[in-house]
Amino acid sequence: xxxxxxxxxxxxxxxxxxxxxxxxxxxxxxxxxxxxxxxxxxxxxxxxxxxxxxxxxxxxxxxxxxxxxxxxxxxxxxxxxxxxxxxxxxxxxxxxxxxxxxxxxxxxxxxxxxxxxxxxxxxxxxxxxxxxxxxxxxxxxxxxxxxxxxxxxxxxxxxxxxxxxxxxxxxxxxxxxxxxxxxxxxxxxxxxxxxxxxxxxxxxxxxxxxxxxxxxxxxxxxxxxxxxxxxxxxxxxxxxxxxxxxxxxxxxxxxxxxxxxxxxxxxxxxxxxxxxxxxxxxxxxxxxxxxxxxxxxxxxxxxxxxxxxxxxxxxxxxxxxxxxxxxxxxxxxxxxxxxxxxxxxxxxxxx
Amino acid sequence: xxxxxxxxxxxxxxxxxxxxxxxxxxxxxxxxxxxxxxxxxxxxxxxxxxxxxxxxxxxxxxxxxxxxxxxxxxxxxxxxxxxxxxxxxxxxxxxxxxxxxxxxxxxxxxxxxxxxxxxxxxxxxxxxxxxxxxxxxxxxxxxxxxxxxxxxxxxxxxxxxxxxxxxxxxxxxxxxxxxxxxxxxxxxxxxxxxxxxxxxxxxxxxxxxxxxxxxxxxxxxxxxxxxxxxxxxxxxxxxxxxxxxxxxxxxxxxxxxxxxxxxxxxxxxxxxxxxxxxxxxxxxxxxxxxxxxxxxxxxxxxxxxxxxxxxxxxxxxxxxxxxxxxxxxxxxxxxxxxxxxxxxxxxxxxxxxxxxxxx
Numbered sequence: 001x002x003x004x005x006x007x008x009x010x011x012x013x014x015x016x017x018x019x020x021x022x023x024x025x026x027x028x029x030x031x032x033x034x035x036x037x038x039x040x041x042x043x044x045x046x047x048x049x050x051x052x053x054x055x056x057x058x059x060x061x062x063x064x065x066x067x068x069x070x071x072x073x074x075x076x077x078x079x080x081x082x083x084x085x086x087x088x089x090x091x092x093x094x095x096x097x098x099x100x101x102x103x104x105x106x107x108x109x110x111x112x113x114x115x116x117x118x119x120x121x122x123x124x125x126x127x128x129x130x131x132x133x134x135x136x137x138x139x140x141x142x143x144x145x146x147x148x149x150x151x152x153x154x155x156x157x158x159x160x161x162x163x164x165x166x167x168x169x170x171x172x173x174x175x176x177x178x179x180x181x182x183x184x185x186x187x188x189x190x191x192x193x194x195x196x197x198x199x200x201x202x203x204x205x206x207x208x209x210x211x212x213x214x215x216x217x218x219x220x221x222x223x224x225x226x227x228x229x230x231x232x233x234x235x236x237x238x239x240x241x242x243x244x245x246x247x248x249x250x251x252x253x254x255x256x257x258x259x260x261x262x263x264x265x266x267x268x269x270x271x272x273x274x275x276x277x278x279x280x281x282x283x284x285x286x287x288x289x290x291x292x293x294x295x296x297x298x299x300x301x302x303x304x305x306x307x308x309x310x311x312x313x314x315x316x317x318x319x320x321x322x323x324x325x326x327x328x329x330x331x332x333x334x335x336x337x338x339x340x341x342x343x344x345x346x347x348x349x350x351x
Numbered sequence: 352x353x354x355x356x357x358x359x360x361x362x363x364x365x366x367x368x369x370x371x372x373x374x375x376x377x378x379x380x381x382x383x384x385x386x387x388x389x390x391x392x393x394x395x396x397x398x399x400x401x402x403x404x405x406x407x408x409x410x411x412x413x414x415x416x417x418x419x420x421x422x423x424x425x426x427x428x429x430x431x432x433x434x435x436x437x438x439x440x441x442x443x444x445x446x447x448x449x450x451x452x453x454x455x456x457x458x459x460x461x462x463x464x465x466x467x468x469x470x471x472x473x474x475x476x477x478x479x480x481x482x483x484x485x486x487x488x489x490x491x492x493x494x495x496x497x498x499x500x501x502x503x504x505x506x507x508x509x510x511x512x513x514x515x516x517x518x519x520x521x522x523x524x525x526x527x528x529x530x531x532x533x534x535x536x537x538x539x540x541x542x543x544x545x546x547x548x549x550x551x552x553x554x555x556x557x558x559x560x561x562x563x564x565x566x567x568x569x570x571x572x573x574x575x576x577x578x579x580x581x582x583x584x585x586x587x588x589x590x591x592x593x594x595x596x597x598x599x600x601x602x603x604x605x606x607x608x609x610x611x612x613x614x615x616x617x618x619x620x621x622x623x624x625x626x627x628x629x630x631x632x633x634x635x636x637x638x639x640x641x642x643x644x645x646x647x648x649x650x651x652x653x654x655x656x657x658x659x660x661x662x663x664x665x666x667x668x669x670x671x672x673x674x675x676x677x678x679x680x681x682x683x684x685x686x687x688x689x690x691x692x693x694x695x696x697x698x699x700x701x702x703x704x705x706x707x708x709x710x
Contacts, residue, residue, distance in 0.1 A: 186511035
């Protein structure tokens with residue numbers, strides 16, 4: 001255990017353990033933060049997915065509003081319950097928090113074996129509307145209609161976010177992913193908004209690609225992509241394809257941003273029920289998500305320190321957890337990260 | 352009772368298939384646009400060399416305006432297909448003129464082509480980062496997100512309707528399980544997003560589960576679309592037959608085509624409600640190389656092989672498929688897109704030679 005010379009905490013952050021592997025991974029994050037003397041307090045909010053009352057969710061939303069930032073595990077959606085019982089993860093994202101941009105950076109990590117190397121794609125997914133509007137009804141028995149909503153406001157907003165981020169990160173091209181040849185009005189509107197925003201960023205190239213071709217291109221020539229922006233469902237598909245390309249759900253962190261709030265989680269939002277409690281879950285995605293959170297809170301030194309320690313650990317293939325082909329355990333990986341931090345850090349002092 | 356009706360319709364198709372094995376029969380050929388004609392010629396040459404008992408009836412499907420101003424395919428084309436029940440189609444040009452419907456959509460509606468079937472098998476000799484892929488995507492092709500029903504609610508707010516019906520979901524699930532059984536496939540996986548689209552995908556999933564009860568010899572699993580994508584690019588060998596609604600099918604079938612080498616080598620078949628089946632290459636018309644003897648006929652050829660299997664002509668199918676795969680594996684005569692610099696006609700001749708050597 002290290003002695004932390006700086007004792008005051010600068011922020012309180014909401015922590016939502018969630019289901020499956022969420023609780024154990026977030027415990028490791030807290031352990032690691034304590035060890036590294038990160039000046040953060042966690043306010044833990046538990047949401048019980050098995051009960052249908054809305055109180056838990058409302059408490060969580062209130063806590064996130066209060067603290068501004070949250071780190072969360074995935075919440076199980078019981079889809080045998082009636083359709084009025086909506087996905088808790090979605091309720092968190094849209095209701096009152098307006099976390100409109102889901103951002104995922106898919107980056108090849110050192111030491112991980114994959115078919116394609118040196119991938120570095122940023123995916124920006126509209127997070128509030130589209131196919132996830134949860135507006136469905138049975139118009140006649142046996143016929144169900146599900147509404148996909150695309151609005152000009154949200155499309156402009158996400159396109160703007162994408163171009164701003166591209167500029168900020170020194171990226172050169174933004175590709176809009178759509179199916180406007182079939183969904184002429186809905187995706188057509190989305191594409192039109194992207195084009196409008198693009199014209200205001202002449203320093204950044206803009207092109208578009210139909211979603212089915214996009215997935216085909218991703219598995220054969222992924223290096224052609226730089227920054228990608230798209231509506232909700234395609235975002236879900238493309239982010240999972242890209243996460244798979246760089247090594248799987250255990251490696252990629254994700255972030256949900258709104259104007260006032262930010263929630264961090266693993267990019268592919270898996271509950272990992274089958275591996276929960278067995279000490280084999282890959283902590284990388286959650287650890288890197290916590291680094292994204294630290295960056296958001298302007299605690300950049302801590303973010304870099306932890307991130308570099310994680311990368312150094314990734315290089316040791318003996319420590320790899322089963323999802324990336326190894327036989328290591330979660331705790332061994334976390335221990336290694338702590339060892340790397342200890343041998344690097346001017347931010348912690350040894351007793 | 353309705354279940355029995357579906358089953359007998361599908362059984363009927365199978366019986367028809369076996370019947371085909373004992374006579375020369377007609378196939379409606381739609382060469383298509385761009386490279387369509389030359390790859391169709393290639394397929395016809397290879398079938399001739401293999402002495403396949405097929406007689407081709409060429410038809411054009413360019414849309415015409417029927418009485419009442421409604422767009423339709425030419426009556427000669429419809430008549431031929433209704434009679435022959437089997438079609439082979441090359442790529443069709445997408446019309447730019449406003450109001451002119453997509454030809455593929457028109458064909459789909461005319462023959463109620465409700466199932467799009469794409470077997471994706473790794474081609475030995477055509478290397479991609481993925482090996483040992485052997486799966487089939489079965490896509491519901493009539494409804495879902497492609498219902499084409501969209502409205503502007505108010506300025507700046509658009510609504511697109513995804514339609515899922517009990518009938519169409521049951522029909523595609525039935526087809527998927529029958530296909531699995533008849534092609535010795537061990538499992539069917541329903542791909543869905545019922546956690547988000549509770550009612551629509553929920554209905555689709557329920558129908559799949561119900562149908563699965565009648566096919567205990569085939570393993571049935573369910574998987575979220577995103578999980579399928581995630582797992583597909585890491586280990587495609589875990590998948591067998593996949594059944595899903597329209598949009599997911601569109602995306603996944605192209606994803607899987609990408610795994611084995613792209614649309615230039617992927618076969619595709621469309622099954623219709625009245626025993627009609629149309630097999631097609633799903634690549635574009637490639638206008639830049641049309642007429643230059645540079646095209647790769649593999650996709651259309653493999654679709655024709657799929658057609659032969661559908662008709663029960665398994666020996667002929669195997670012969671032609673083997674000749675094609677051997678030619679590609681040998682790497683001596685390959686079209687440009689496959690990494691060689693031979694002409695389409697040379698590639699075709701090589702396959703013909705192998706086919707004749709097999710006799």
